[in-house]
Amino acid sequence: MPATLESRPVLDVDEHGKYIVWRSGAFFIAVDDPANAAFITLWSTEVRGRIGYLRLTPGREFETKGYAVVADVGILAKYHGKGLGRALYLVASKYQSDRFTGIASENSSRANKRQVPRIWRSLGAKQLPCGTFLLSSST
Numbered sequence: 001m002p003a004t005l006e007s008r009p010v011l012d013v014d015e016h017g018k019y020i021v022w023r024s025g026a027f028f029i030a031v032d033d034p035a036n037a038a039f040i041t042l043w044s045t046e047v048r049g050r051i052g053y054l055r056l057t058p059g060r061e062f063e064t065k066g067y068a069v070v071a072d073v074g075i076l077a078k079y080h081g082k083g084l085g086r087a088l089y090l091v092a093s094k095y096q097s098d099r100f101t102g103i104a105s106e107n108s109s110r111a112n113k114r115q116v117p118r119i120w121r122s123l124g125a126k127q128l129p130c131g132t133f134l135l136s137s138s139t
Contacts, residue, residue, distance in 0.1 A: 037095035
């Protein structure tokens, strides 16, 4: 079932055309396209700049075909441990294209072996024996 505007709300569009879809205190998350997010950015009003990002690409491994894969993700170290990484993954899951089953990791491309798996587990993602995580969409 295709996502609706109600299931993928846009809170605001800023002066640069960023679709703001999540806010918490001094932080907000924007997507490049609310119906087909591929680049998701995390911003801080305190520093008035981008402090993190997450990029989705189509799955290329057997286990991840049909999923949007988290190809890159990063948050400035100063902002680790605040739940912002988890928020990026939740936004990715909600705003990725309807053509995908959900979001996934490709174990061979994952550099961070500690925090990233912890985020996937906190989201209830299924971990395959090869180490890949799969999180099906709820839309």
